[in-house]
Amino acid sequence: MPKSRIRKKADYTPPPARQAAAVKLSNRSWVAPVMLAMFLIGLAWIVVFYVTDGSLPIDSLDNWNIVVGFGFIAAGFGVSTQWK
Numbered sequence: 001m002p003k004s005r006i007r008k009k010a011d012y013t014p015p016p017a018r019q020a021a022a023v024k025l026s027n028r029s030w031v032a033p034v035m036l037a038m039f040l041i042g043l044a045w046i047v048v049f050y051v052t053d054g055s056l057p058i059d060s061l062d063n064w065n066i067v068v069g070f071g072f073i074a075a076g077f078g079v080s081t082q083w084k
Contacts, residue, residue: 028084035079042072 046069048056058065 028082031079031083035076035083038072038076038079042069042074042076045069045072 045057046066049065049069054062054065058068061068
């Protein structure tokens with residue numbers, strides 16, 4: 001009895017529309033500079049507050065200047081969740 005031919009399956013290739021969509025989602029080159037800027041602004045805010053004995057950056061906020069500085073740092077951590 002003759003042996004039948006073995007059929008080979010074609011390799012799967014995703015459609016080109018999905019590949020283009022994946023490229024658009026991964027363009028997050030803005031995340032690292034914004035994250036680092038937030039960290040540095042927050043750190044500088046707190047350092048300036050301590051070095052000037054509370055008279056700068058905003059005198060009327062008194063000790064709330066520390067909260068503002070940590071707010072910038074927290075915003076930097078929030079932005080870092082977008083980094084891939």
